[in-house]
Amino acid sequence: MISKWNYLPLTLEQEEIKMRLARELSISPSLCELLVQRGVTSTIEAKKFFRPQLSDLYDPFLMNDMDKAVERLNKAMGRKEKIMIYGDYDVDGTTAVALVYKFLRNFYSSMEYYIPDRYDEGYGISIKSIDYAYTNGISLVIVLDCGIKAVEKIAYAKAKGIDFIICDHHMPDDELPDAVAVLDPKRLDSTYPYQHLSGCGVGFKFMQGFAMSNGMNIKKMLFPLLDLMAVSIASDIVPITDENRILAFHGLKQLNSNPSVGLQGIINVCGLKDREITISDIVFKIGPRINASGRMQSGQEAVDLLISKDYARAQEKSESINQYNEDRKELDKKITEEANASLEKCPDFDIRKSIVIYNAEWHKGIIGIVASRLTELYYRPAVVLTYSNGLVTGSARSVQGFDIYKAIESCRDLLENFGGHTYAAGLSLKEENIPAFIERFEKHVAENILPTQMSPQLDIDTILDFKEITPSFFKVLKQFNPFGPGNTKPVFCTRNVYDYGTSRLVGRDLEHLKLEMVDSRSENIMNGIAFGKREHHQYIKEHKPFDICYTLEENNHNGNSSIQLMIKDIRPSLQ
Structure with missing residues (x-):
């Protein structure tokens, strides 16, 4: 049951912008209201919103240390x-490694990729990986989607003569690692827009900067890898605004027209073959x-798949990974039930x-999913902990509007390590x-959550x-996608919707509503489906007015x- 519907009307100034956009763009004022809510206030901005252009990507050299990295x-x-x-x-890390590796292998062969073992090495840069690099004569490591807090690990690597370029997007501490370059748009001194x-x-921007410095054809060599960018942006739940909107838009086009093997x-x-793939x-x-x-x-297996050139081998690996996902779902269900x-x-x-x-026996790879399930079920920030390699490790997920990273940071003196975003973190x-x-x-949450x-x-x-x-x-x-x-x-x-007379219950247990409706201001008959809303059936069939979202x-x-x-909620209209 949804407890509250929120609608914030536009201000008088915003209403004027909405109506001006409606005249200039010749589209519905309601659509222009959506534009204004998204910060679009001019015809030029609207055209950029509806038709994102790769030419509008920012100069990668605006990012701190990009010149050093290149x-x-x-x-x-x-x-x-x-x-x-x-x-x-x-997903973010493996797609990043795949993108950088696939781009560089076009003209350089003396390289390899490395994904740490979640259970043996844990999150971030591991001592084991540094020792491996040293033993195998690797002198430069490009780190993607982690490393921003690895001050001691980078010092250890530096003592062994190994240079690091860090490409991360997580929140840094006051002290940055002493790497050759630290690329992170969340740096406190960031100059990136x-x-x-x-x-x-961040890995993409590094490759863009590298390509520019060498006069390469970015359109031909780098942009075909944007299908990996779309998968990263969607899976890591980062905002699809500004530069991410451009990358996601063109990444989806690539994913639908010519995806990698x-x-x-x-x-x-x-089961998405021959279908339009969405975020x-x-x-x-x-x-x-x-x-x-x-x-x-x-x-490592995910990267093996993502860089594959052979269709038969890729299909075999995909089926193997699909089985991992089936096993994951079973384990996810079991642990969630135990947590509840x-x-x-x-x-x-x-x-x-x-x-x-906390449960020392829970599978480390599943606790993030379980934390998400608990947050969705109870509407509270959730931390799920298990035991691994001598430490308790955990994943945290948050509710809309609450910064769980800050909540965990408030306990940092009790922690060995932590990192993450507003809505997801590890510790x-x-x-x-x-x-x-x-x-x-609990004290921090209780004092700060609304x-x-x-x-x-x-x-x-x-x-x-x-009628609109x-x-x-x-x-x-549809052009508001992605x-x-x-x-x-x-x-x-x-508001004030009525059953046209043909609405009915559907589904195996008649738990869903298939609706045919009219409103009080037009004769348009609209079809709708309301999953799991059978409790409204009797009221609707009595031909009483109701509101829908x-x-x-x-x-x-x-x-x-x-x-x-696609009806999200129903309630009786106020008379």
């Missing part, structure tokens, strides 16, 4: 040094399968604002510090009449296309 890579290649491409074991790049995005294999096992498909189908490799076995059973026994659970739960600590961490974390952040709410973009929902309206709406954080799929509200979807059936309302 110079060191050029020098390494000139000297024929051995280079190692190193990355995290999640956009701070929300993914780890793969490895991604085609994943697309096939996902949502990446989030729920492609990304979890790539992630399953690092969760259940080795992230444990929380039910917690005597003060109802009054706590946060969740911290490690000694077992004896768990009780103190639970209380300190009551509205702890209950399900629905944010409405604009109020629509059914036309094919031309929907055609423009949707994601910072540009979520618009949620509409229509929904997104607009394209329904393709037997070769025919129509607009369908």
Whole structure:
């Protein structure tokens, strides 16, 4: 049950901008309201929003240390040094390694890639990997999607004569590692115009800078790798705004028109072949399968697949990774059930604002997913802990609007290590510090979380009449893609809706509502589906007015296309 619908009307100034845009663009004022909400206030900005151009990507040399990174890579290649491409074991890390490796292998062969073992080495740069580099004569390591806090590890590597270029997007501490170059748009002294790049995005900017410095054809050599960028941006849940919007837009085009051999294999096992792939498909189908490799076995296998040139081998690896994902789902279900059973026994659970739960036997690769499940179920920030390699390690997930990174940072004196983003973080600590961490974390959450952040709410973009929902309206709406954080799929509200007389219950247990509706201001008959909303059936069939919140979807059936309302919530209209 959604407890509250939120709709914030535009200010008078914004209304004027909306109407001006409607005149200049010749589109619906309601669509212009969506533009204004997304910070688009001029015709030029609207054209850039609807038609993202790769020519509008920022100069990579605006990023701190980019010149140093490019110079060191050029020098390494000139000297024929051995280079190692190193990355995290999640989707962002493995796509980043694949992108950099695939680009550089076009003209350089003395390199290899390395993904740390989640269970043996843990997150970030490992001592084992540095020792491996030293033993194998590797003198330059390019680190992707991690490393921003590896001060001691970089010092250890430097003592062994190994240089590091760090490409990260996580929050840094006050002290940066003493690497040759530290590329991170979240650096406190950052001069880069956009701070929300993914780890793969930072790697892309590095390759863009390297290509520019060597007069390469970026369009021909680098842009075909944007399918990996789209997978990274969607899977790491970074905002799809500004530069990320450009990269995601063109990455999706590449993914749909000419994906790499490895991604085609994943697309096939996902059942997405011959379908238009969206950000949502990446989030729920492609990304979890790539992630399953690092969760259940080795992230190295994911990179093996993503850089593959052989279709038969890629298909074989995709099927193997797909099985990892099936195993992951079973384990995920089991641990989530155990976590829920444990929380039910917690005597003060109802009054706590946060969740911290520990089981030494839980699978380390699954606890992040379980934390997400608990957050979605209980609407509280959640930390799930397990035991691994002599330390308690954990994954944290947050609710909308609450910064879980800051909450964990407030307990940093109890931790061995931590890092992450506003909504997702990782940490490690000694077992004896768990009780103190639970209380300190709870205290910070209780003092900073808002009551509205702890209950399900629905944010409405604009109020629509059914007469506004036309094919031309929907055609423009589709140009708001790709949707994601910072540009979520618009949620509409229509008030005083009535059953046309043909609405009915559907589904195996008649748990869903198939609706045919009209509103009080037009004769348009709109079709909609409301999953799991059977409790509203009786009220609707009594021909009483009701309000609905929904997104607009394209329904393709037997070769025919129509607009369908995907209904998120229903409530009786106020008389």
